[in-house]
Amino acid sequence: MSLQPVKFYQTGTFTVGNRLLDESLRTVQANMQRTNSLNSGHRACQGCGEALGARYAIDAAMRATKNRVIATNATGCLEVFSTPYPETSWQIPWMHSVFGNAASVATGIAAALKVKKKSDVRVIAQGGDGGTTDIGFACLSGMFERNDDVLYLCYDNEAYMNTGVQRSSATPPGARTATTPAVGIHPGNAFGTGKNLPLIAMAHQIPYVATASVANLHDLEAKVEKAMGICGARYIHIYVPCPLGWGSSPSDTIKVARLAVETGLFPLFEAEHGEIVSRIPIRNKVPVEEYLKLQKRFAHLFGEDRSAIAMIQEIADRNIRKFGLEEA
Amino acid sequence: MLQQIEGSRAIACGIALCRPEVVCAYPITPQTHIVEALSEMVRTGELENCEYINVESEFAALSVAIGASSAGARSYTATASQGLLYMAEAVYNAGGLGLPIVMTIGNRAIGAPINIWNDHSDSMALRDAGWIQLYAETNQEALDLHIQAFKLAEALSCPVMVCVDGFILTHAYEQIEIPEAGKVDAFLPPFDPVQVLDCMDPVSIGAMVGPEAFMEVRYLQHYKQLRALEMIPEIAKEFSEQFGRDSGGLARPYRIADAETVVVALGSVNGTVKDVVDEMREEGHLIGSLCVVSFRPFPLMEVRACLENSRRVVVLEKSFSVGLGGPLSDGVRKSLSGIALRGYTVIAGLGGRAITKKSLKGIFAKAEMDELELLNFLDLDHEIVARQIMRERETRRSGPIAENLLKSIGTVASRIA
Ligand SMILES: Cc1ncc(C[n+]2csc(CCOP(=O)(O)OP(=O)(O)O)c2C)c(N)n1
Ligand code: SF4
Ligand SMILES: [Mg+2]
Numbered sequence: 001m002s003l004q005p006v007k008f009y010q011t012g013t014f015t016v017g018n019r020l021l022d023e024s025l026r027t028v029q030a031n032m033q034r035t036n037s038l039n040s041g042h043r044a045c046q047g048c049g050e051a052l053g054a055r056y057a058i059d060a061a062m063r064a065t066k067n068r069v070i071a072t073n074a075t076g077c078l079e080v081f082s083t084p085y086p087e088t089s090w091q092i093p094w095m096h097s098v099f100g101n102a103a104s105v106a107t108g109i110a111a112a113l114k115v116k117k118k119s120d121v122r123v124i125a126q127g128g129d130g131g132t133t134d135i136g137f138a139c140l141s142g143m144f145e146r147n148d149d150v151l152y153l154c155y156d157n158e159a160y161m162n163t164g165v166q167r168s169s170a171t172p173p174g175a176r177t178a179t180t181p182a183v184g185i186h187p188g189n190a191f192g193t194g195k196n197l198p199l200i201a202m203a204h205q206i207p208y209v210a211t212a213s214v215a216n217l218h219d220l221e222a223k224v225e226k227a228m229g230i231c232g233a234r235y236i237h238i239y240v241p242c243p244l245g246w247g248s249s250p251s252d253t254i255k256v257a258r259l260a261v262e263t264g265l266f267p268l269f270e271a272e273h274g275e276i277v278s279r280i281p282i283r284n285k286v287p288v289e290e291y292l293k294l295q296k297r298f299a300h301l302f303g304e305d306r307s308a309i310a311m312i313q314e315i316a317d318r319n320i321r322k323f324g325l326e327e328a
Numbered sequence: 329m330l331q332q333i334e335g336s337r338a339i340a341c342g343i344a345l346c347r348p349e350v351v352c353a354y355p356i357t358p359q360t361h362i363v364e365a366l367s368e369m370v371r372t373g374e375l376e377n378c379e380y381i382n383v384e385s386e387f388a389a390l391s392v393a394i395g396a397s398s399a400g401a402r403s404y405t406a407t408a409s410q411g412l413l414y415m416a417e418a419v420y421n422a423g424g425l426g427l428p429i430v431m432t433i434g435n436r437a438i439g440a441p442i443n444i445w446n447d448h449s450d451s452m453a454l455r456d457a458g459w460i461q462l463y464a465e466t467n468q469e470a471l472d473l474h475i476q477a478f479k480l481a482e483a484l485s486c487p488v489m490v491c492v493d494g495f496i497l498t499h500a501y502e503q504i505e506i507p508e509a510g511k512v513d514a515f516l517p518p519f520d521p522v523q524v525l526d527c528m529d530p531v532s533i534g535a536m537v538g539p540e541a542f543m544e545v546r547y548l549q550h551y552k553q554l555r556a557l558e559m560i561p562e563i564a565k566e567f568s569e570q571f572g573r574d575s576g577g578l579a580r581p582y583r584i585a586d587a588e589t590v591v592v593a594l595g596s597v598n599g600t601v602k603d604v605v606d607e608m609r610e611e612g613h614l615i616g617s618l619c620v621v622s623f624r625p626f627p628l629m630e631v632r633a634c635l636e637n638s639r640r641v642v643v644l645e646k647s648f649s650v651g652l653g654g655p656l657s658d659g660v661r662k663s664l665s666g667i668a669l670r671g672y673t674v675i676a677g678l679g680g681r682a683i684t685k686k687s688l689k690g691i692f693a694k695a696e697m698d699e700l701e702l703l704n705f706l707d708l709d710h711e712i713v714a715r716q717i718m719r720e721r722e723t724r725r726s727g728p729i730a731e732n733l734l735k736s737i738g739t740v741a742s743r744i745a
Contacts, residue, residue, distance in 0.1 A: 070525045072395065073534075083535035093525035095398055096534035097425070098417050101391035104383065108350060108395025108403070109525060111379040115349040115401055121527055139391060142384035 018218075028060045028221050035062040035091060037069070042089040043081040047250025049214045049240030049257060050078050050155045054126065056214070057153055057238065058092065060221035061124055064228035067092075070113075071124040072106045074131030075099035077162045077242075078155060100135035102127045103143040106150040114149070122228060123149065129156040129170035133197045144204035144233045151227050151234040154197065157242035165245040169195050172265070173315070174308045175297045177245070182300035191311055198271075201235040205274040208232075213239040213266060215257035219280065223270065239266045247296020259291035264316035267323040281327035282320065288313045329506050335467035335497045336361030338504040339432060342471035344375045345512040346430075346478045348404040349519075350396035352381040352389045356411040357444045358494035359434035363406055386411035390418035390431070397427040398533055400524040402478065405429070408494055409436035412450045416457075423458025423549065425534060428481035428488075428519070430474065431459075435595070435646075436494040437679040441730035445680020446494040448594060448647040451623075452655050458549045460488040460556055461624040462576065463594040467492075467502050472575035473621075475507070476563050478516055483559060485522045486552045491623075493596040493646075495680070507571055515570045553625035560622050578627035580619045581634045583609060587616030589696050590635055592660055593644040594620050597676070597683055601644065604688045615692060620656065631663040640670035642695045644688075644706075646677045653703045670698055676706035712736040 018030050028034050037058040044051035061069050070093045073079045079096045082089040097105045106125035113121050125143075127136050132154040143150055159177045160166040166179040173191040176182040180189040201209045207230050212220040220238065227234040241257050243250040260266040261280070265288065268280040289309060292298040301308045320326055333341075340362050343351075351370065353363035367382075369375035379396075383389045386407050393403040407415065412433060422429050433451045437443040451461060462477060464470035470492045477488040492498055523533060537545055557578065564576040582602050584590055591601050598619040608615045618634045620627070635641050641664070645654030657673040664671070672695055677683045687707050694700050712733055719726045726732065 068527050070399065070527065080536055083532050085535050085537040085541060088532035088535055090532045091530060093527060093530040094532045095395070095525060096532075096536075097391060097394050097421050101387060101394070101418060104388040104391030105395035105398075107381065107383075107388075108352070108392035108397070108401075109399040110395075111350045111352075111381055111392065112396040112399035112401035112403075115377055115379050116399075138384055139388050142388050145384070146381070 027218050028063050029056060029217070034059045035067060037062055037090065037092045038082060039089045039091055041087070043084060044077065045244050045250065047243040047253040048077070048081075049242060049253050050128070050157055051081070052253070053155050053214045053220065053238045053240040054078055054153075056217050056220050057224050057236070058124070060224040061122070061151070061228050062092065064225040065120070065122050068121040069124055070109055070121060071095070071126060072097065072102045072109065074102035074127030074136055075162070076128035076131050078126060078128065080162055099131055101139050102131060102136055103150065103152055104139040106152070107143050107146070107148040110149045122151070125150055125152045127152070127154055128161065129154060129158060130160040130168040133169045133195055141204065144201060144206050144235070147206060147232045149231055149233070151224075151236065154235070154237045155240045156237055157240050157245060159242070159245050161242050161245045169193075170197070174301055174312055176300060177297070187300045188297075188308075198235070198237045202271045202274045204233070206233040206235065207273060208234040209271040210235075211237045211239070211266065211268050213257045213261055213268060214241070215254050215261055216268060216280065219268065245297070247299070248294050252294055256291065256294050259286055259294070262286040263288045263291045264320040264325055265291060265312070267319050267325055269323055276323070279323050279325060282325045283327055285320070288316050330503055331506055332501060333504050333506070334361060335470060335492065335500050335502065337365050338467050338471045338506065339474060339492065339498075340365035340369065341506050342474040343404055344369050345507060345509055346475055346516055347402065348378055349401035350379045350381065350393065350403045352383050352392040352396075352405050354383050354386045354389045354407065354411060356386070356408050358436055358446075358498045359406045359408045359411070359432065361498065362432055362434070386415040387418055390415040390422060390429070393429045393431075394418060394422050394425070394427055397422075397429050397521075398425070398523070398525050400519065400521045402482075402519040403429050404431070406432035406434065408434040409438055409444075409450045412454055413438060416454060419454050419457045419459065422487045424545070426485045426523075426549070426552070428478075428485050428521075430477045430481055430488050430490065432474070433489050433491045434494040434498045435491050443679040444494075446496050446646070447678045447680065448491070448645075449678075451489060451491045452647040454489075455624055455655060458486070459624065460486060460553065460622070461491060462488065462622055463491045463620065464493075464497060465596055465598045465619055465621070467497050467500060468504050468573070469575045470497055471504060471506070472567065472571070472573070475512055475516060476567055476576050479563055480556060480559055482519050484552045484555055486549075486556070491595065496596045505573070511570055515567065556622070557625045557627060576621055578622045579630045579634065580621065582617045582619065584616035584618065584634055584638070586614055588614040588639040589616075589642060589692065590638045591615070591617040591642045591644055591692065592620060592631070592635075592656065593617070594623060594656060595646065597644060597646065600683055600685060600688065604685050604692065607685070608689065608692065613696065615696070623656070623659070626659040626663075628659070628663040631660060632667070635660070635664060635669070636667050638669060640672065640695060640698065642672045642674055642692060642700075644674050644676055648675045648678060671702075672700040672704060673702065674700075674704045674706055681707060
């Protein structure tokens with residue numbers, strides 16, 4: 001197919017049309033040979049960002065490894081909606097042990113593959129933000145520190161969704177959850193709390209850390225593919241809106257994810273051995289209101305006192321400065 | 329080859345002979361010497377084809393073993409006390425998934441108050457997690473049980489804990505026969521997993537199971553333990569034929585033929601108990617003992633057969649079900665259903681309190697005269713307990729119990745009468 005020398009973007013999205021790309025550059029999902037590793041028929045909610053992120057990520061990993069992937073999964077929505085007994089959506093060897101040990105179980109699998117000299121088989125660990133930034137953090141940090149040959153994928157929907165939307169250390173300031181209700185003088189999740197796991201991962205000096213979003217699926221696939229080409233501990237933090245927990249429309253999942261990027265609230269970057277090596281610049285900066293107003297978890301911020309929104313705007317602006325997201 | 333060697337080192341040699349492919353561990357006294365020795369063996373190449381992983385917690389240690397075992401590698405870890413509790417969630421998980429991991433427990437008390445010395449509180453806390461639990465009487469048996477444990481675990485696809493008394497066994501130097509590698513290889517075939525993560529044959533392990541099948545999964549765990557009741561004696565017999573000595577089995581009676589009083593115990597204390605039985609026999613007492621090797625599965629029939637002709641049973645427990653008594657007594661009671669004989673529980677040796685021949689003799693003699701309570705505490709210092717109870721009655725803010733007791737005693741807590 002001949003490439004046209006003009007930059008075509010889908011109207012209003014800045015996403016390059018898949019059909020205009022050279023075949024080798026097209027998304028894995030566009031290819032009929034995709035593995036459907038997380039097959040249809042699972043029980044995720046409509047518009048679930050986690051299901052979308054996992055499908056893209058694992059299929060990309062499968063392509064990159066010639067279908068040699070074993071995955072572990074922490075307890076959480078992805079685990080529950082994909083494997084209700086006696087059914088499973090997984091077309092790959094997959095294992096769930098408990099909530100907090102997905103990284104360690106993956107380490108064990110990688111160790112077994114190493115003694116068995118199956119170097120072509122690669123291991124992926126998956127968890128939600130709670131399973132990653134909170135309860136699974138010690139196991140994850142250990143896996144990083146030892147530089148075990150595992151790619152860890154965190155599907156960040158910014159709360160404990162599977163148990164009914166409670167706060168995690170990845171819940172953003174201001175957000176309403178079942179345990180940070182929108183009542184009292186400081187409604188929603190407190191400002192000045194939480195942790196940034198990609199930066200913590202980078203502090204371990206591991207070979208590869210990246211952030212990705214279901215709004216930039218091509219970028220997500222590319223990052224997974226790149227990660228699969230690297231040995232040692234790797235981490236990709238994937239932003240996955242949850243319509244149920246966020247109070248957003250299932251049809252707005254991609255839009256909400258895109259606005260998180262374009263406001264600067266969720267910077268997209270890659271880091272190697274602790275240093276940022278690439279970032280996706282924001283072409284068209286959007287004020288945070290645009291992002292917040294699509295989600296009921298932030299509805300209480302739109303009262304008379306808009307100071308919380310201003311504070312969230314400050315966070316976005318700081319991210320843009322800190323990660324250099326302004327387009328040159 | 330007969331060697332003068334530390335118990336932990338002997339266990340490590342036994343493990344190495346089993347050719348584990350993944351060993352992961354987190355240090356905790358009194359387990360440390362075992363995993364230190366193994367790390368050295370992997371480094372020097374004495375133990376080939378083995379990944380040794382230094383993890384960040386016991387929870388991770390067992391989780392790594394869970395992953396490795398699921399990917400088809402023979403996997404081993406060791407822990408004790410706080411470490412076993414820290415991995416409790418993974419212990420149940422390995423049991424539920426039926427992964428043939430072998431884990432050594434260097435039995436130690438559980439805090440608070442923190443205490444590094446021996447008792448059985450740790451393994452007893454996890455007795456119902458779907459693991460087979462074998463208790464070693466001597467260091468020779470500790471080594472031998474590990475070799476048998478891998479065979480049993482892999483035959484059944486069920487994890488096995490080998491419980492070894494901390495310090496009393498782990499740190500004791502004794503003459504131990506280290507088996508020949510060739511003989512172990514002949515006894516223990518390579519690991520052939522019943523479930524494995526394999527790209528050529530993808531399966532989902534650890535799926536969610538609701539009320540429709542959960543009971544069945546649990547029952548099948550129990551079924552494995554019932555199978556183990558048959559296999560443990562078979563494996564012990566095979567072991568004896570291969571290595572020329574008896575080790576393991578379900579339970580070992582000692583001088584019970586005409587015994588009116590039978591003492592039942594787990595682990596190393598059986599050595600002391602047998603010495604006391606011998607001394608009392610010399611004096612004409614009709615006493616014998618029963619060493620229970622397999623606590624899970626609990627050999628109800630074998631225990632019953634050993635006790636049914638006696639008049640009374642004294643269960644010597646190194647762990648304490650606070651508010652009730654002891655877990656070994658529960659099993660013994662169950663084994664005696666329908667048989668009328670007197671039963672006494674003696675809690676002994678908690679937190680490393682020495683169990684002396686003198687004290688045992690005293691309490692067995694009292695048992696013979698049926699002067700014991702249902703629940704008894706060997707060498708409990710009633711005086712300092714009474715003082716603390718008074719203190720608490722008199723002063724609301726009476727302060728931390730352990731500190732008060734230590735002040736009461738005035739010096740180190742462990743005394744040998
Ligand atoms: C040790 C333990 N604590 C708590 C739970 C309950 N639990 C199961 S899933 C879950 C929430 C998972 O949240 P997250 O990791 O963010 O994944 P999500 O469901 O949001 O995708 C919780 C709290 C558990 N299964 N195990
Ligand atoms: S609750 Fe959220 S994360 Fe869970 S399945 Fe529904 S949309 Fe997905
Ligand atoms: Mg979540």
